[in-house]
Amino acid sequence: MTIARHGLSIGIERFGEEFFLSLKAVGKLTHADYEVISPMVDSALAQVPSPRVKVLFDATELLGWELRAAWDDLRLGLRHGSEFEKVAIYGNRHWQEVAAKIGSWFVGGEVRYFENLQQALSWLQQE
Structure with missing residues (x-):
């Protein structure tokens, strides 16, 4: 018997009008x-005008x-795409890189794919 792992974790941090969503x-x-x-x-984004x-x-x-x-x-993505400044997708499969490119069509900000977590975090922290 094979057990399929499944789950989704989310973290939302707010700093004034800025949010970090993990x-x-x-x-x-x-x-x-x-x-x-x-x-x-x-709910989190509705609390802030912009x-x-x-x-x-x-x-x-x-x-x-x-x-x-x-x-x-x-x-x-369509509902909140204009509110997303940067989306870093940290992955390890080619199809995820393709999905990141497609996803960028529906987001007002930048979407980038990374295979290194530290590079993804550094890019998100850049102004």
Whole structure:
């Protein structure tokens, strides 16, 4: 019997109108994951008139999305894309780099793919 690991962790830090959002996905993301994460992001950003968001998405253990979850991800990006200044995707698979390029079409800020966590964090901290 094979046990499939699955999970999503989220951290939201606020500094005035700036937010740092950290996400780590394990396994395949589901619609149920977005039913949890979307209201959290919506609620946090609704408290500030013009939020500026930097995101670190750890995709090193991400295996993909269910179709409905991919749609949820797109909707979240469309809803808050103009608020995202920088999105660093930390991964280890070529398809994740391609997904980062596609994701950049729906985000007002920069989206970059990294295979090194420290480089991703350094880039996010740059002004």
